[in-house]
Amino acid sequence: MTDQELRDLVLSVLAGIAPDADLASLAPGEDLRERLDIDSMDHLNFVIGLHQATGVEIPERDYARLVTLRDTLAYLAARLHSGSH
Amino acid sequence: MAEFRMPSLGADMERATVVHWLVQVGDRIERGQVVAEVETEKGVLEVESFESGIVEELLVCEGTTVAVGTPLARIGAVAGGEGQPVPGALSVATAGRAAPAVAPAAAPAITPTVAPAVAPAAASAITPTVAPAVASAAQSIEPAAAARPAAQTRGRRRISPAARALAESADIDLDRVEGTGPDDAVTLADVRRAQRQPTSIGAAEPPALATGEDHAAPSTSAIRPAAPSGLATDAARRAAMRASIAALMSRSKREIPHYYLSQEIDLERALLWLENENLRRPVEERLLPAALLLKAVATAAVEVPEMNGFFENSAFRASTAVHLGVAISLRDAGLIAPAILDADRRSAGELMAALRDLVRRARSGGLRASEMSSPTLTVTNLGDQGVTAVFGVIYPPQVAIVGFGKVFARATVEENGIRNRRMVTATLSADHRVSDGHRGAYFLAAVGRLLQRPEEL
Numbered sequence: 001m002t003d004q005e006l007r008d009l010v011l012s013v014l015a016g017i018a019p020d021a022d023l024a025s026l027a028p029g030e031d032l033r034e035r036l037d038i039d040s041m042d043h044l045n046f047v048i049g050l051h052q053a054t055g056v057e058i059p060e061r062d063y064a065r066l067v068t069l070r071d072t073l074a075y076l077a078a079r080l081h082s083g084s085h
Numbered sequence: 086m087a088e089f090r091m092p093s094l095g096a097d098m099e100r101a102t103v104v105h106w107l108v109q110v111g112d113r114i115e116r117g118q119v120v121a122e123v124e125t126e127k128g129v130l131e132v133e134s135f136e137s138g139i140v141e142e143l144l145v146c147e148g149t150t151v152a153v154g155t156p157l158a159r160i161g162a163v164a165g166g167e168g169q170p171v172p173g174a175l176s177v178a179t180a181g182r183a184a185p186a187v188a189p190a191a192a193p194a195i196t197p198t199v200a201p202a203v204a205p206a207a208a209s210a211i212t213p214t215v216a217p218a219v220a221s222a223a224q225s226i227e228p229a230a231a232a233r234p235a236a237q238t239r240g241r242r243r244i245s246p247a248a249r250a251l252a253e254s255a256d257i258d259l260d261r262v263e264g265t266g267p268d269d270a271v272t273l274a275d276v277r278r279a280q281r282q283p284t285s286i287g288a289a290e291p292p293a294l295a296t297g298e299d300h301a302a303p304s305t306s307a308i309r310p311a312a313p314s315g316l317a318t319d320a321a322r323r324a325a326m327r328a329s330i331a332a333l334m335s336r337s338k339r340e341i342p343h344y345y346l347s348q349e350i351d352l353e354r355a356l357l358w359l360e361n362e363n364l365r366r367p368v369e370e371r372l373l374p375a376a377l378l379l380k381a382v383a384t385a386a387v388e389v390p391e392m393n394g395f396f397e398n399s400a401f402r403a404s405t406a407v408h409l410g411v412a413i414s415l416r417d418a419g420l421i422a423p424a425i426l427d428a429d430r431r432s433a434g435e436l437m438a439a440l441r442d443l444v445r446r447a448r449s450g451g452l453r454a455s456e457m458s459s460p461t462l463t464v465t466n467l468g469d470q471g472v473t474a475v476f477g478v479i480y481p482p483q484v485a486i487v488g489f490g491k492v493f494a495r496a497t498v499e500e501n502g503i504r505n506r507r508m509v510t511a512t513l514s515a516d517h518r519v520s521d522g523h524r525g526a527y528f529l530a531a532v533g534r535l536l537q538r539p540e541e542l
Contacts, residue, residue, distance in 0.1 A: 015265075019272035019449065020248075020416075037416050039469040040373050041444050051368045060363050060371070 001080060003073070006054075010072055013049035017042050028070040054080060087136045088156040093458040094125055096481050097333035101125045102150040103157065112140045113163065121157065123454070126322075126329035127421050129249060132454045136160045243270035243449045251276045251319070270449045326419035334478050341396075341484075342517040345476050346525045350533040352492060353506040358539040374492065375466055376437035378509075378532075380542040382487050383407045383428035383436075385531035386462050391520040392513075392528050393462045395482040401519045410460025410480065411440065413447040422480060423452050424460040433542050468492060474510040484516035485525075487532070 001009075011023050018036040032038055038046065047058050047066070056079045058066070066072045094101055101123040108120045119131040120140075138160040145157050244252075244259060248271045252259045255276070262279040264271035337343075355377050363371045386393040390403040409428035413421050425431070425439045446452050462483060467475045468491035477486035490510040497506045511532055515525045535542060 015272075015274070019270065019274070039414075040375070041441065044371060044373060045441070045445075048368050058368065060360060 001054075003077070006073055006076060006080070007069075009053050010050065010069065010076070013046060013053060016049060017045050026069060028073075029068050031067055032069065032072075033067070050076065056080065086141070086162065087138065087160045089120070089134055089136060089158040089160050091123070091151055091153050091155045091157055092132060092135075092454045093153055094123070094130060094454050095127075095457040096336075097329050098125050098127070098153065098457070100150055100152045101130070103145050103147055104129060105147060106143060108140050108158075110140050110143060114138065114140060114160070119453070126325040127419070127457070128415075128452070129244070129450055130452050130454045130457060134160065138162050243446075243451055248272050248276045249450070251280070255280050272449075323418065330420060333481065337478050337481050341479050341481065343479060343514050344517050344522055344525065345512065345514050346522060346529055347474055347476075347510055347512040348526075348529040348533060349495075349508050350511050350536055351497075351506050352509050352536060355536045355539040356492070356507050370434065370437075372433060372437045373440075374509075375440060375489075376433045377536065377539055377542055378466065378489055378511075379409055379411070379425070379428060379436050379440065379464060380431075380433045381532045381535040382462070382464055383409050383431075384535050384542070385528055387429050388531050389524060389528040391524050392485040392515060394484060395461070396484050396516060396519060397482045401484060401516075404461040406461065408459040408461045410463030410483070411443060412463060412465035412477075413444055415448060421447050421452070421457075422460060422463050422465075423447060423456040426456070426459065433539075462487070464489070468509065474512050476512050477514050479514055479516060484519045485528075486514050488512040488514070 011026075014021070014023055014026075014032070014036065018038065021036050026032075026035065032046075033043065036042075043063070043066075047063065050056065050066075050072070051058055054076055056076055062075070065075045091101060102125075103121055104124045105122040106120070107122065108114055108118075114120055114134050114137065116135060116137045117133050120134045121132045122129050123132055124130075139162070140158055141161040142159040143157070144159065145151055145155070151157070243264070248262075249259065251257070252262065252271075257276055257279050259271060259276075262271050262275050265275055352374070356374065359372055359374060359377060366372070386407045386409075391401070393407055394401060394403040396402075406427055407429040408424040408426050410422040410424045413423070415421060423443055425436065425443060428436060428439075431439060443452075443456070460480065460483060463477070463480050463486045465475055465477045465486060466489045468489055470491075472490050473493065474490040475488035477488045479486050488511070490512075492507050492509050495506050495508045496503050511529055513525050513529050515528075
C-alpha cells in the first residue's frame with residue numbers, strides 16, 4: 001500500500017465517523033478528536049474502521065499514538081511494512 | 086380492525102410530519118415493523134406498528150403534519166389464509182408529494198417496484214372513501230411511482246439529518262442520491278455532490294464549474310443559488326431543535342423541584358477490569374467505560390425505584406422496566422436522548438453494542454419512535470469534553486438524571502502508602518416530589534458500590 005493509498009483509506013474511515021466534517025482542510029498535525037469533535041465512541045469506531053481496512057491490530061494502549069492524522073499514518077505504515085499484522 | 090395512530094414521540098413532541106410511508110395498502114405488517122418515517126424537531130424517526138395485520142387504508146398522506154394520537158392508518162385482521170390475494174391494488178402512499186421530479190432516466194429502474202403494486206385488484210375490504218388530500222395525490226400515482234426506486238431499499242436507507250435538510254431545501258430527490266456513508270448512508274457530502282450534478286430533467290442550474298474534485302464542496306456551494314435557502318433551512322431546523330429543547334427544559338425547571346447530589350466514585354478497579362477484558366476482546370467488541378457506568382446505573386435503578394419512572398397527573402409511577410435514556414450530542418445539530426430498552430437486563434457487552442448502535446442511528450438516522458418516548462431514567466456523560474461534573478436538567482416526565490464527568494487521577498492514602506486511583510464524579514439531579522436527598526444518596530452509593538465489582542456487572 002502506498003502512502004497515498006493509506007492516507008485515502010484513513011480519510012475514508014474518518015469520513016464514515018464524521019460524515020459532515022470537512023476533511024479536505026484537515027492538517028496532518030491537528031488533534032483529530034478536537035478538530036472533528038470526536039468522542040470516545042467515535043474514536044472506538046475509528047479504531048475499528050482502521051483495523052477492518054488494514055488488518056492491523058491496534059491494542060488499547062496504542063490509542064495515544066492515533067492522535068493526529070500524521071501519527072496515525074506513521075503508526076499504520078510501520079505495522080504494515082513490518083508485516084506484523 | 087385497529088387504528089394505527091401517531092405515537093408519542095417523547096414529552097416535548099406534540100406533532101410530527103409523515104415523510105414516508107414504508108408500507109402500502111394491502112401490505113401485511115407485523116407488530117414492531119417500521120411502517121413510516123416521521124419528522125419532528127429532533128429529526129426523522131422510524132415509527133413501528135403496534136398491531137399485526139393488513140394495511141387497509143392510509144389516512145394521512147406524506148408531507149402532512151398531524152398531532153400525536155391522530156389515526157394514520159387502518160389495520161385490519163388477517164382474513165383467511167396467508168395465500169389470499171391482498172386487497173387493495175394501488176398504493177396511495179407512494180404518490181406522496183406531487184412528483185414534479187419525474188426523470189425519464191429513472192424509468193427503467195422501476196420494473197421490480199411496480200410489479201408488487203399491481204396486485205390483484207380485489208378491493209373488497211377497502212372503504213371507497215379516501216381522504217380528499219389522498220385522493221388528489223392518488224391521481225399522480227404513475228409518475229410518482231416511476232420516479233422512486235424500490236420501497237424496501239428506500240425504507241432502510243440511512244440519511245443524515247444535515248443531508249436531509251439540504252436535500253429538501255435544494256429540492257433534491259434523495260432517492261436518486263447515492264449514499265457513500267456507513268451502511269450506504271446518505272451524507273451531506275453526497276447531497277452536495279448530487280447538487281453539483283445537473284440532472285437529466287434539464288436542471289435550472291448550469292453545470293457548476295468546480296475548481297477541484299468533490300472535496301471542493303464548501304467553495305463551490307458559495308456560488309450556488311440553492312445554498313442560501315439551504316442554510317436558511319438548516320438554521321430553521323437548528324432553531325426548531327433549540328426551541329424544542331428550550332420548551333422541555335423550561336417545563337422541567339418550572340415544574341420539577343430538583344435537588345442535586347454529587348459523589349466521587351473510585352473507578353480504578355472497574356477500569357483495570359475493563360482494560361484486561363479489552364485485551365482479549367476483538368476490537369469490534371471492546372468496551373468503553375460508559376458501558377459499565379450505564380450498567381451500574383440501570384442496576385441501581387432497580388434497587389431504588391424512586392429514580393426510575395414517570396411523574397404524571399400529580400403522581401409518580403415507578404417503572405418495572407429500566408429504559409435508560411442516553412444523552413447524545415448531534416454535534417452542531419443539538420441533543421437527543423433516546424433509550425436503550427431494558428438496560429438492566431443486558432450485560433455490559435450487550436449494553437456496549439446497544440450504545441454503539443444507538444449513537445450511530447442518532448447521528449445518521451434510524452431512531453425509533455419507541456426509543457424516543459420510553460426513557461425512564463436518563464444518563465448524561467460529558468467526560469469526553471473534559472468537564473469534571475454535570476448536573477443535568479431532568480427530562481419530564483422522568484424524575485431523575487445521572488451525570489458523569491471525566492475520569493481523573495487522585496492520590497489516595499491507603500494502608501500501604503499513597504496510591505494513584507482513577508476517579509469519576511457521578512451526579513444525580515432528582516425530583517423532590519418523588520424522593521429526598523437521603524434516597525438519592527443511597528442511589529449514588531449503589532452506583533459506586535456496583536462499580537467496585539465490575540466482573541459482576
